[in-house]
Amino acid sequence: MANSKVNHSPQKPGANNNTAAMGEGQGSNKLQRKWEVYPGRNKFFCNGRIVSSPDIQGFLCCMALIIVTDCPYLAVKVHPVIPVVGGVLFILIIGCLVQTTFIDPGIIPRATLPEALETDRLYQLECQNQENAANNGAYQPPRYKEVMIKGRQFKLSYCQTCQMYRPPRASHCSRCNNCVERFDHHCPMVSNCIGKRNYRYFYLFVTFTALMCCYVLGCNVAVIVLRAKDTDIGEAFKKSAGSIIEGVICLGCLASVGGLSCYHSMLVCKEQTTNEDIKGTYNPRKFKDASNPYSHGNFITNCCAVLCGPRHPSLIDRRGFVDPSEDTQAIVDTANARGRIPES
Amino acid sequence: MNKRRLFVNNNDNERLNEPMKNAGQKMDDLSRIPVNQCPKVFVQRDYTNGTQLAFTTKFPQELEGKIDVQTFQKTVTKLNAMYEEAETLSGKTYCESCLACLTAYLSYICISTHYEQMLKKIRAYVNEQNQNVYQPRGLLLIDPVERGLRVLEICILTEQAGGR
Numbered sequence: 001m002a003n004s005k006v007n008h009s010p011q012k013p014g015a016n017n018n019t020a021a022m023g024e025g026q027g028s029n030k031l032q033r034k035w036e037v038y039p040g041r042n043k044f045f046c047n048g049r050i051v052s053s054p055d056i057q058g059f060l061c062c063m064a065l066i067i068v069t070d071c072p073y074l075a076v077k078v079h080p081v082i083p084v085v086g087g088v089l090f091i092l093i094i095g096c097l098v099q100t101t102f103i104d105p106g107i108i109p110r111a112t113l114p115e116a117l118e119t120d121r122l123y124q125l126e127c128q129n130q131e132n133a134a135n136n137g138a139y140q141p142p143r144y145k146e147v148m149i150k151g152r153q154f155k156l157s158y159c160q161t162c163q164m165y166r167p168p169r170a171s172h173c174s175r176c177n178n179c180v181e182r183f184d185h186h187c188p189m190v191s192n193c194i195g196k197r198n199y200r201y202f203y204l205f206v207t208f209t210a211l212m213c214c215y216v217l218g219c220n221v222a223v224i225v226l227r228a229k230d231t232d233i234g235e236a237f238k239k240s241a242g243s244i245i246e247g248v249i250c251l252g253c254l255a256s257v258g259g260l261s262c263y264h265s266m267l268v269c270k271e272q273t274t275n276e277d278i279k280g281t282y283n284p285r286k287f288k289d290a291s292n293p294y295s296h297g298n299f300i301t302n303c304c305a306v307l308c309g310p311r312h313p314s315l316i317d318r319r320g321f322v323d324p325s326e327d328t329q330a331i332v333d334t335a336n337a338r339g340r341i342p343e344s
Numbered sequence: 345m346n347k348r349r350l351f352v353n354n355n356d357n358e359r360l361n362e363p364m365k366n367a368g369q370k371m372d373d374l375s376r377i378p379v380n381q382c383p384k385v386f387v388q389r390d391y392t393n394g395t396q397l398a399f400t401t402k403f404p405q406e407l408e409g410k411i412d413v414q415t416f417q418k419t420v421t422k423l424n425a426m427y428e429e430a431e432t433l434s435g436k437t438y439c440e441s442c443l444a445c446l447t448a449y450l451s452y453i454c455i456s457t458h459y460e461q462m463l464k465k466i467r468a469y470v471n472e473q474n475q476n477v478y479q480p481r482g483l484l485l486i487d488p489v490e491r492g493l494r495v496l497e498i499c500i501l502t503e504q505a506g507g508r
Contacts, residue, residue: 091448092445092448094448095448095449095450096448096449098449099449108492108494109491109492109494111494112491114384115384115386115491115494115495115497118384118386147391147392148391148392149391149392149393149394150392150393150394154391164494167389167391167395167494168391168394168395169395181395182395200441201449204445293394294394294395301433304433304438305433307441308433308437308438308441308442309433309437309441310430310431310433310437310440310457310458310459311440311441311444311452311457311459312459313459313460313463313489315489315492315493316492317490
């Protein structure tokens with residue numbers, strides 16, 4: 001939907017934004033909030049309280065679809081309880097959608113300069129130990145670090161943009177230009193990444209929407225059947241043309257959302273992410289030792305852990321003030337500071 | 345006596361001149377080294393038990409002679425235990441999540457979650473440890489939340505960066 005407009009090269013637009021933001025910062029003496037100099041490409045609203053991604057059009061479209069498909073039915077009253085149930089579902093859906101779109105999906109803040117230098121230094125030392133003479137002078141940026149997680153070996157790859165080893169299950173979102181914990185996918189429909197913090201809201205949103213579709217479809221069928229009882233069938237179809245149109249739209253929605261909902265239900269039961277499923281991290285045909293170390297064992301615990309687990313805090317301090325004495329630290333590249341490393 | 349003083353002075357000059365070249369900053373008192381310029385020791389995350397939050401209790405070499413191993417490990421173990429308490433699935437977190445879901449997530453606006461309360465406790469603990477244990481030894485713990493829970497940063501306040 002909004003994909004075509006978005007530039008896919010991760011580096012350049014982000015860098016431009018940075019320099020623009022930095023320039024403003026140096027000009028004015030007013031204290032800046034941290035989100036104003038944030039290096040990623042997320043959009044912030046309400047003075048940093050709300051995080052979203054660059055393509056907000058998707059969210060508006062999604063919202064419009066919901067209102068268009070649902071409201072006409074709510075106007076048709078068959079029985080007093082039916083619109084109430086519809087209304088409750090509607091509120092839940094909107095609640096989940098707002099949560100999914102507007103909270104931080106679990107963005108990992110970029111490494112501070114000393115931290116990045118330390119990682120760099122350790123990697124260089126390791127390189128020197130491994131191959132003394134082979135390529136002595138050549139600088140190599142860090143690449144991998146190997147860790148054991150519950151007996152299985154994992155490679156943590158180094159993120160050049162965020163200048164750190166990505167934690168397990170994290171991935172870099174090229175659209176938002178930052179690393180997201182327990183990265184699931186970037187969803188242009190809700191216009192945000194789906195990650196550790198908002199996966200459950202996304203899942204509930206999809207599931208509730210599927211339920212809503214079923215519910216509205218059922219009501220439409222009921223209306224036609226009830227009318228057909230009173231008069232003949234042709235008459236009933238003529239009278240309830242609105243219901244038929246709505247039913248068709250709902251069927252279309254159900255086909256897409258229902259499938260998605262089933263797929264994510266399966267993932268929730270296995271405690272996997274879409275990213276891992278597509279890559280086949282736990283696929284026994286691709287890897288030898290392919291058990292999922294994050295699974296809690298049975299699907300009930302997995303569901304509870306994903307859907308009702310603790311709500312993790314947002315790690316990017318969006319509303320904090322930028323300390324003027326270390327303003328450039330977060331954004332400076334290690335390349336500029338690399339000259340100091342060989343001394344150690 | 346005289347000789348020794350001369351030697352100390354020389355040594356001091358060496359140490360003080362270097363940062364002046366580097367940072368253009370006049371240092372007359374060692375305790376005034378700003379936090380963002382002193383060398384830092386990083387205690388990395390420990391992923392052996394999955395993605396749950398824990399820091400490795402391996403004693404970093406750089407801290408040798410500054411603090412004893414037991415004290416350091418006690419602090420890290422305590423921190424890990426507190427993070428585990430924040431992250432484990434308990435009845436309280438289930439109730440919180442269900443309540444939030446039923447109120448269409450409006451409850452998050454007014455109720456602070458178990459995790460947030462634990463983070464406050466952890467901050468208090470870090471401050472307390474700093475005051476009683478680390479600052480008298482010239483070290484400073486940084487609350488991991490400020491570093492995105494990636495590392496536990498320990499600043500060595502009595503040294504200058506670049507000299508190592």
